[in-house]
Amino acid sequence: MAVNNYCTAIHGEILQIIGNYYTIYAGVRQQGVSSGLFSHKDGMTLDVLQTSMPVALPLEVSGQYFNKRDRNLNRLLNGDVPFVYDHSCRRSEDRNTARMLQLKFALAIPVTCDTNPNYTYAVIFYCKGVTRMILEELIVSYRHRLQCLANGLFQNWQQAHGHDFNIFHSRSVFCQRALQVAQSLADGNSTRETASNLCITESGVRYHLDQLGRKLSATNRSHMLIELMRKGVIH
Numbered sequence: 085m086a087v088n089n090y091c092t093a094i095h096g097e098i099l100q101i102i103g104n105y106y107t108i109y110a111g112v113r114q115q116g117v118s119s120g121l122f123s124h125k126d127g128m129t130l131d132v133l134q135t136s137m138p139v140a141l142p143l144e145v146s147g148q149y150f151n152k153r154d155r156n157l158n159r160l161l162n163g164d165v166p167f168v169y170d171h172s173c174r175r176s177e178d179r180n181t182a183r184m185l186q187l188k189f190a191l192a193i194p195v196t197c198d199t200n201p202n203y204t205y206a207v208i209f210y211c212k213g214v215t216r217m218i219l220e221e222l223i224v225s226y227r228h229r230l231q232c233l234a235n236g237l238f239q240n241w242q243q244a245h246g247h248d249f250n251i252f253h254s255r256s257v258f259c260q261r262a263l264q265v266a267q268s269l270a271d272g273n274s275t276r277e278t279a280s281n282l283c284i285t286e287s288g289v290r291y292h293l294d295q296l297g298r299k300l301s302a303t304n305r306s307h308m309l310i311e312l313m314r315k316g317v318i319h
Contacts (some may be wrong), residue, residue: 095233098226101218102191105210107135108241109149110249111161116202121315122251128157131254134241137210148255156192160206166193166230168219169208191219193234203249207234252317258299262292267318269293270309 109130117127130149156169169190188211195205211219223230242248252258261282268278279286293305302308312318 095229098222098229098233101214101222102209102211103214105137105212106237107137107208107210108133108238109160109206109208110251110254111157111204111206112251113202113204114158114162119202121202126251127161129255130157130160131249131251133205133249160192160194160208161204164194164196166191166223166227166234168192168216168223189214189216189219191222191230193230195234195238196231197235197239200248203251205238205249207237250316252315258296258312258317259292262296263312263317265289265292266296266309266312269305270313270318 110133111130112122112127114127116122117124132148156167159167160169169192191209191211193207193209195207198205261284264282265278265284268281269275273281275286275289279289282289293308296302296312297305297308300308300311302311309318
């Protein structure tokens, strides 16, 4: 999806410099990891929500990016200030693709319009033929407008999908059938009623609950349901 006409009209002079190649990422803030809601690896992984890249970097193809050696990641996930993203921190396959597209530096802009304290979003513009100095000057001169541009792109994605990002859905942490079983129990149904409603056996219900319990290290069924509600995958 290219930058829409509204953004082009409002931020045209900026886009002439940084171009139209961008990717919207989602990730987990450090406070979410510290609270125990997410693992350390969750806090070092980016999920691709949308990209306009003509030739996708390997991370866009996989839908996720994890690289504990990338010093940009912590800044991207926990900061709120635009900065120049250096591709040299990335894995070799990403660097090779970036080199092929003549993309040496990128402009990382954290999204500031979302209120979820556990998640963070950012837009990275992959700039062709632009020097670090030009990007740094752009940040100093147009920081507010860059922020508005990133927020606008994220809000467009949010409106198009009609829902908020949830890492546990995005990364398929839990089996959908198991979540249906858990939701049925959370709604007050018994094991027998859940089996009947979902057209599975009672042993099938217990199997899914056992799998969820192991993943969550839950001590009992109530603990498991509370943890799933806490993670936002059932209500």
